[in-house]
Amino acid sequence: MQPNFPLPDADALAHSAQLAAGLRDEITRQGGAIPFSRFMELCLYTPGWGYYSAGASKFGASGDFTTAPEMGSLFASTVANALAPVFQQLQGPARLLELGGGSGAFAEAVLLRLAELQALPARYAILEPSADLRERQQQRLRQNLPEALASRVEWLDRPFDDDWEGVVFANEVIDALPTPRFLIKDGEVYEETVELDAQGGFVRGAQPADMLLHQAVRHLERYLKRPFADGYRSELLPQLPYWLQAVAGGLQRGALLFVDYGYNRAEFYQPERDDGTLRAFYRHHVHNEVHLWPGLQDITASVDFTAMAEAGLHAGFDLAGYCSQASFLLGNGLDQCLALADERTDDVGRVQLRDQLKKLTLPSGMGERFQVIGLQREVDFEPAFELGDLSWRL
Incomplete structure (x- = not known):
């Protein structure tokens, strides 16, 4: 679903399309899925194309947010x-x-x-x-x-x-920082991935978490003194x-x-915050369509x-x-x-x-x-x- 604010101009959309093509190539090379953290890294930091690596204004009234x-x-x-x-x-x-x-x-x-x-x-x-x-x-x-x-x-x-x-x-x-996303399914820890749908669009997927992410999620549960419910999804930085x-x-x-x-x-891992804190910033609008317009919007957690x-x-x-x-x-x-x-x-x-x-x-x-x-x-x-x-x- 497209957010309810103006589209980028033609040059910006062409820029985003170039980065999106590179993302699709990587997903294909990696067998059809990449971790969300890798998708976020490429969207933000790909040299010459990523959000923080390209030349568009980021800060202030002419940018996407004000620090x-x-x-x-x-x-x-x-x-x-x-x-x-x-x-x-x-x-x-x-x-x-x-x-x-x-x-x-x-x-x-x-x-x-x-x-x-x-x-x-x-x-x-x-x-x-x-x-x-x-x-x-x-x-x-x-x-x-x-x-x-x-x-x-x-x-x-x-x-x-x-x-x-x-x-x-x-x-x-x-x-x-590019963040892994975890998902609890049938009591097991999965890592959120980015995959391609039939039209080549970016969609959520999941794969079994590696040992580092698995142990980090279980550490959270021990700290919180409760397990995460099935379907719970959020962010975690085990590399912090x-x-x-x-x-x-x-x-x-x-x-x-x-x-x-x-x-x-x-507060971060409240039961009701079951889809995490991930969001995107574009022209001072905050929205949840983090797969939209790679390279043109900030993605944060x-x-x-x-x-x-x-x-x-x-x-x-x-x-x-x-x-x-x-x-x-x-x-x-x-x-x-x-x-x-x-x-x-x-x-x-x-x-x-x-x-x-x-x-x-x-x-x-x-x-x-x-x-x-x-x-x-x-x-x-x-x-x-x-x-x-x-x-x-x-």
Whole structure:
């Protein structure tokens, strides 16, 4: 069924058709089915064709969704307030590694604020898989930052592989990791696949889960103290601990900070949420037709923050805290950042700042839907979570 909003233009549809043809070829080569996680990976990250690899606008009014850093500087400036004490605790040259830099708006605002707080990292690295986004980030930061700050920024193809100190930050990254989907059928664990119907369209299928996914689902059931009902379907990232270890690399001292939409485990896997959290974003519309228009729409799933905490502990980090985005921002000087921004703008800018504030903190905006989790190693990051800490819910 086609969603009820305008069709992409002819060029965009032709682009999507090219990627769809490649997907059909892979499904055929793999015997008629591929795991959903592979379908999602190809839709988002196929070089030159995937959603995050092609050149269309993703963020803001002209894109498909708006992230907190794209609204203005309040979000990043407040995050800088939270990170500054971590950098001040580190003795050697520190680094800040941002995963997925978006338009570069976060890097711009956080560096300016860290400079004001005299807590700049020696290096600011952006791990960005999209060549197009990397180019846009470079152009923005060259134009908008003083040379002394812009010169600290570098772009990486992979995480740091040496020993280092600093911070890893990611906003709306975990939700875009290609996720397996599981299905319970006759009490057994199956993995959702993507197959072709008679007309060559993409449809759901299922195959017996491999041992990693099977054990991960049974771990969830033990944690929840109940089995999943037959027909229950949802997402699960059994590779999350390995991913987190990879992005942290040789981080010896420092913190990890992740912001995303999601739930604690008990809320994520509620019995009534029996088709998971998977959805697609297209031109600020959210819908469930994730097989539609490969390469033209974002595909995401909510984050299990209990799994994030488990992955961090498995990697040798301690939990610093977990709270809503509203609590995190209000507890780390959002009012101070608002006052500073007020002094630097006009009446129109002040109206826009209030609009940012509402969207970032109100339950009807991002305030409660988005969650924040922090992990620490050999530093004290816990004060950043003193307001509204919900670690007990994990």
